[in-house]
Amino acid sequence: MEIPGELRLVATHEWVRINDDGTITVGITEHAQEQLGDLVFVETPEIDMECKAEQPVAVVESVKAASDLYAPVAGNIIDTNADLADSPELINDSPYENGWIFKMQPDDVSDVENLMDPDDYSAMVEAGD
Amino acid sequence: MSKQTPFYQSHHDAGAKIVDFHGWQLPIHYGSQIEEHHSVRNAAGLFDVSHMCVVDIVGNDAQPWLQMLLTNDVGKLQPFQALYSCMCNEQGGVIDDLIVYKVSDIRFRLVVNAGTREKDLAWMKQHRSGDIDINVPNNLCMLAVQGPDAPNKTAVALDSMGQNIDVHALTRFSAVEQSDWFVGRTGYTGEDGFELIFPAELAPIFFNALLDAGVKPCGLGARDTLRLEAGMCLYGQDLDEDHSPVQSGIGWAVDVRDANRQFIGRDVLYEQKATGTEVHQVALVLNQRGVMRAGQEVQATGNRVGVVTSGGFSPSLQKSIALARVNKPLKSGCDVIIRDKPCAANVVKLPFTQYQ
Numbered sequence: 477m478e479i480p481g482e483l484r485l486v487a488t489h490e491w492v493r494i495n496d497d498g499t500i501t502v503g504i505t506e507h508a509q510e511q512l513g514d515l516v517f518v519e520t521p522e523i524d525m526e527c528k529a530e531q532p533v534a535v536v537e538s539v540k541a542a543s544d545l546y547a548p549v550a551g552n553i554i555d556t557n558a559d560l561a562d563s564p565e566l567i568n569d570s571p572y573e574n575g576w577i578f579k580m581q582p583d584d585v586s587d588v589e590n591l592m593d594p595d596d597y598s599a600m601v602e603a604g605d
Numbered sequence: 606m607s608k609q610t611p612f613y614q615s616h617h618d619a620g621a622k623i624v625d626f627h628g629w630q631l632p633i634h635y636g637s638q639i640e641e642h643h644s645v646r647n648a649a650g651l652f653d654v655s656h657m658c659v660v661d662i663v664g665n666d667a668q669p670w671l672q673m674l675l676t677n678d679v680g681k682l683q684p685f686q687a688l689y690s691c692m693c694n695e696q697g698g699v700i701d702d703l704i705v706y707k708v709s710d711i712r713f714r715l716v717v718n719a720g721t722r723e724k725d726l727a728w729m730k731q732h733r734s735g736d737i738d739i740n741v742p743n744n745l746c747m748l749a750v751q752g753p754d755a756p757n758k759t760a761v762a763l764d765s766m767g768q769n770i771d772v773h774a775l776t777r778f779s780a781v782e783q784s785d786w787f788v789g790r791t792g793y794t795g796e797d798g799f800e801l802i803f804p805a806e807l808a809p810i811f812f813n814a815l816l817d818a819g820v821k822p823c824g825l826g827a828r829d830t831l832r833l834e835a836g837m838c839l840y841g842q843d844l845d846e847d848h849s850p851v852q853s854g855i856g857w858a859v860d861v862r863d864a865n866r867q868f869i870g871r872d873v874l875y876e877q878k879a880t881g882t883e884v885h886q887v888a889l890v891l892n893q894r895g896v897m898r899a900g901q902e903v904q905a906t907g908n909r910v911g912v913v914t915s916g917g918f919s920p921s922l923q924k925s926i927a928l929a930r931v932n933k934p935l936k937s938g939c940d941v942i943i944r945d946k947p948c949a950a951n952v953v954k955l956p957f958t959q960y961q
Contacts, residue, residue, distance in 0.1 A: 513826065514639045516918040517894050535944075537896050539638050539826055539918055542944060568637070 477506040479598065480572055484548075484591035487600065488530075491572065492548045492588055495579075500588060502548060503576045504536065504567060507601050512538035515564040520556035521578055527553065529587070534577060536567065548591060551582035610655035611746040611808035619822045627720040629656040631825055638826035642920040645794055645831055649752035649759075650823035651815050656719040659742055659802060660726070663712050666735030671705065671713055673868050674732060676850060678860040682707035687778045687789050691858050692728065693870035697849035697877065701725050702840055702858070704791060704800075706780050714787065716747070716800075718840045732869070746805045748812070750820060751798035751831070759799055762814035766807070772799060793828065795835025795958055833926060834919050836888060836955030842899055843886070843914040843928050851877040853930070854886030854955075887935055888957065889913075889927040889950040895943045897927035897950065902942040905935055913941060919957060926957045 483491045489508035493501045509515065519535040527533050527547040534545035556578045559566060567575035582588060592600070607625045616623065621632035631653060634641060644650045662671060671679045677690035684707055692700045701721040706714040717725045729739050750759045759772050770783050772790075777797075780789035787802040803811065816822065829839070836854075838844050844853050851859060851874060859874045860866075891897055897916030902909055911931030919926040927941065927950070940947035953960065 513634065514637055516639075516896065519894070537918075539830070542896065542898075565639075 477571075479505065479594035481594060483572065483594060484588050485594065485597035486546070486548045486591055488544075488546050490545060490548050492591060493576075494585060494588055498585055499554060499579050499581050500549070500551075500585070501576045501579050502545075503571055504545065505597070506571050508543075509568050509571050509575075512536065512543060513540045514538060515567045518557075518560040518564050518567070518577065520560065521553045523553055523556065525553040527551065527580075536564075536577075545577065547580065549580070549582045549587040550584070551580040553578055554581050555579040608656075610653055611805040612653040612655060612748070612812055615809050615812040616653065616822070619816070621822070621824065624825070626825055627656065629719060631656060632822070634824040634826045635822050638824065638830070639920045641821060641823040641827035642830050644821040645752045645796055645823060645827065646921060647753070649750060649754040649798075649820045650827065651812070651820045652749040652751070652823050652828055653747075654749050654800065655746040655805075655808075657747055658717045658719060658722040658725070659745055659747070660715040660717060660729070661712065661740040661742060662715065662737055663740060664735070664737035665711055666737050667713050668707075668710050670733075670735055670737050672866055674729065675703075675705065676859040676868060676870065676874065677705075678863060678866060679705055679707060679713065680863065680866070681860070684709050685780045685782070687780055687791050689858055691844075691850045691855065692725065693849065693868075693874070694846060695870055695873075697851070697870040697873035698846035699840070699844045699848065699850055699853065700728055700846060702838060702844055702850075702855070704789070706787075706789060708782065714802075716802075720841055744805045745802055746808045747800065747802050748808075748815075749792055749794075749798065749800045750815060751792045751794040751796045752820075753797060754819070755796070755798035758815065758818040758820050759801075761818040762811065762820070765814045765817070766811060775799075793835075793837055794831035795837070795956055796831075829915075830917055830920060833915055833917055833928070834921055834957045836928070836957060838928070839915055843930075848884065848930065849874060849877055849882070852882045852884045852886070854928070884930060884932050886914075887911075887929050887931055887939075887952050888955045889916075889929055889939070889941065890922070890953050890957070890960065891925040891927075891941065892949045892951060895948050896925045897941050897943065897948075903929045903931055904940045904942060904947060905931075905933055910935070910939065916941075921958060921961050
């Protein structure tokens with residue numbers, strides 16, 4: 477699956493989309509969901525939680541393993557995907573759209589621009605993480 | 606370099622994700638492990654189990670020798686009946702668990718685990734006595750077809766191969782041998798179904814015949830959740846050489862009815878069956894979100910009492926289930942330490958599938 481060109485990515489396999497209102501949406505990549513296998517639980521973060529970049533904020537648990545999710549940049553959690561409680565498989569089926577996990581108000585939206593672009597991320601994955 | 610089974614190309618063509626499993630390249634899933642699990646519970650699925658090792662025991666002393674080697678008693682088998690058994694060491698520790706089919710008094714067929722193949726064969730050769738041969742046939746493959754629709758769909762697929770084996774006539778735990786095909790009504794999922802042993806050169810054709818009949822290919826992932834829901838042990842996790850069958854929840858596979866039968870591990874196992882053991886297996890269902898996994902600690906009132914030997918997410922119950930080995934009686938509940946947090950679990954009876 478092609479990574480949408482507008483996304484920015486981090487080495488821990490989260491993707492970030494900058495929304496029109498300056499907030500950001502975060503999920504996990506196609507590669508990450510494929511490595512995990514079928515998702516069975518998602519523990520989304522508390523709303524209003526303040527977090528630093530690279531702080532663990534959520535857990536995705538698959539048939540294979542539990543895996544932490546990290547805040548890609550510093551900011552506040554403002555929303556989480558309520559559909560994941562009953563349908564964690566949205567992450568497998570639609571990692572870049574319906575399977576989004578949480579939204580943040582970043583402290584500084586320019587932090588997002590410093591993350592990897594899809595080509596850099598794909599090169600990292602091909603090199604074997 | 607890990608080995609390929611005769612179904613390797615078939616797996617590849619069916620879109621399998623391949624992993625290394627005890628030195629064999631086998632499918633972990635073909636897209637969705639959970640969908641594969643449900644297809645076996647609701648319809649029919651197939652599993653490549655060619656990595657497992659067929660051992661034929663042939664000779665005039667085959668029956669008494671196996672009565673000495675195995676904890677369960679092959680003396681109670683009629684021809685073409687199957688039995689689940691352990692093979693134990695002198696201390697009662699489990700060397701392997703296996704299925705044994707009786708063909709006749711002088712011919713038995715064992716199916717043992719892939720990961721224990723070499724030590725099993727070494728143990729058998731070390732204890733070889735009397736008129737027996739231990740043969741590992743080449744050029745065979747093995748497929749399990751499991752699920753409520755397995756009888757109808759297997760019959761259709763066999764028919765298309767020109768094999769007129771009447772699978773409907775087989776009762777549970779019985780087998781039939783016809784030309785080069787050996788078919789047992791056995792399995793590792795808790796569902797009705799068959800395990801078929803047949804010539805390796807027919808592997809891709811029969812695989813496709815089953816797909817054409819509507820059987821879904823299933824990987825090791827679904828195999829593990831299906832057997833766990835059914836409460837069946839996995840060697841290397843729930844069973845090992847440091848624990849006896851009685852301590853591991855399968856004391857029923859130790860037959861002590863014939864007091865004259867001298868089998869390896871007998872003295873220890875007789876005493877354990879008579880008095881019970883502190884160490885024992887429990888079945889757990891988690892009361893909250895999260896997934897119990899092998900290796901996690903089990904606690905009762907804050908103290909360590911054991912460890913999870915197999916755990917996972919049950920697609921049928923939509924909860925996490927586990928088998929654990931503990932050394933204290935657990936009346937109703939315990940805590941399992943998941944990612945440093947104690948999570949409450951109930952102790953239940955097997956199989957888990959009854960709580961759907």
